[in-house]
Amino acid sequence: MVREILKDHDVVFSDRPSSTATNILFYGCRDMGFAPYGEYWRQLKKLSVVELLSHRRVHSFQFVRDEEVELLINKIRRACLKGDSINLSEMLMLVSSNIVSRCVISRRSEEEEEEDGCCKFGQLAKRTGVLLTSFCVGDLFPYLRWVDVLTGYIPRLKALFGELDSFFDQIIKEHTTLKTDDQVSNKDFISTIMQLQKDGMLEIDLTNIKAILLDMLVAGTNTTGAAIQWITAELLKRPNVMKKVQEEVRNVVGNKCKVDMEDINKMKYLKCVLKETLRLHPTVPLLVPRQTSASVELGGYHIPSNITILINAWAIQRDPKWWENPEEFILERFENSSIDFNGQDVQFIPFGFGRRNCPGMPFAVTVIEYVMANLLYWFVMKLVQHAANSTACRP
Template identity: 55%
Template structure:
């Protein structure tokens, strides 16, 4: 699982290297302190948002827990929905209310559309030459247009239905075989979901007829490693003068090793696709993502193509698996809701030999289950961080340029002002509700909002809905022998680029026979 590595961990590692390095570290730290004390201050006339009390040097870093969206909500409840933090040398604005998000989107969206360039993103994504981490501008708009219109459009998503069907059928067969071989054992559903969603994005992106299975496997493994590393906050990210610590701990070397391996594999895949394009004339429905990206009219550089492919792997599989894992966990904790969802799925599928995607359009309650899961457990609880392009006035406060911006979607989607009994899993709240997660209803921003909203919403939802419908249709689910009730399920989280259950979800499948 991915986990954010805060600078403390790297600093501790640096201290343990040798006595010489300890003294060197302390010497350079004194220099840093002197530089910081001479750093230009913000104009006293600025009306800055309120801030918690901070410590010298580290600022508010010590107030962030392993689940920062939890601790940020607690701090915001005391200091306000617009709150300024000092994270090392980085100034960060924390946004925790729909009203503030609305003002950003309606009035200042362009100003808030930049991304901070972390060490990991610069190393792994060709200098932030992708869609997720690139700064707002003409190059970014061109790449996003290709993704929205060509890679992730509703028509393209529909054309990939056969891949989803094949991979989900394989998932169901694996679960069925495991249940028949040992009726008393449970399966690691979390692991199976990650494998399936990885397979789907791999075949959609690379195409199963071009690359070997070995190449698929290696790219999935490296993409997983890149996903974990993209969640790392290095010492240099928070203390630029201490960037050398990241070399000392080996963090930079790890980034470069992952980048080098991925870069070589993507070169191989692109060359293979170009060779196949020269000898075949593919119709549009047979094109995978690489085929589309290497078309001459795409005007993308080779590095731009590779960075977009990595975006697809990182964002396209882990978020989907996370949503499915939380949905199944919540349903197991609520047996009546599980039965209601299964009854609906089986009603509309009937006696057919497989679940068809057209059936899903009628499954209103199952879609409510998915919406409620995404409300309670957004895969990216702080969304992707933003950075202000210039100074701006927000909520009556002055926000300086180059301020890091965290939007706490997790806190907003549990705000009692907008949600009744917000901590409870209640799919029925979405029945006939006009509140949706499409970026317009700002109390529900799982997929972001404005120009930097996630372009892969349609693609991700198609996989979540189809996989969940199959899990509910083909099996009755029981808790493992170690659990007496659904309340025994550990719902604690692990935070990273994507938030998962801390403990993998193990369930006992009982095949449902027609």
């Protein structure tokens, strides 16, 4: 059915249903992820693909990836030399969050509270992710919407929205006061958006800008960090695979003092590790819901308009119809294969497919590959015997 949607009915299935959380947090669904399909969404999609998340723009932020990954490597190295324990999962989420945050708003997500009491965005992003995925009675039974008020769900959403709105007001104010003459080419996303707005090339107001920023920060932080953790976990479970991919990384990089993106393009085995991990562990197992914009016949069924559609990427990517031994971690299935992240292969859709696929795919893949290549180049990791939830890490 996914193939039929992609080939014949992509437009009909490109709308989004609204929800209580997205309406409150994303300024009435004015972001790109949850905006209804139409001219406004197409304008945001073009903005993302051409101006913000193109391969050229992703490459321009290599200095951010270099600096944040170097900080990560140095933290781990110091802990190794001292014999201290570290929370690797937390550190991997943090490096992902910092990279995304710096590219979007030129701030690290772990910065301490500002003098005006503005909370760290990292904490706000976590709370946003929790509330977005929480059960809302009113979304399923509209006549019981009052229950969400009694349980505190809607009050929590409104309180979080107030904090997010204040945070973005401060960020926009800071960028408005910056001198724009002779700006460097490596402007963050918000500077690019505001410049396009100023030049009359983008017809959106500050409310729309806030919604777009929240979209990028929340989506980019949680999914990218989770993918890096899953890759690390799969490699730790398979020392032979870890050894093979580590040998590839070290052979390609050689004796250089740092890993270059040109090196990563030669790491075919590492790319297979990423694909197989995201096949087994898509960071969004149920893709963002879609809604039909018209009645349609699909797979012999009549589907009316305004019906919410849930697509189970986790099940599709483990379907024995498409994959041999689907529950097993087999890297060779991606060797000499044309299957990629672009969503054209319906059996492999970790970033979605069609018009509503994730435009941040090039950004996310670049960050994941760069972080993993550096970890494998600088450290040997293995599970500690007889120690629960522990990993040994040495240079």
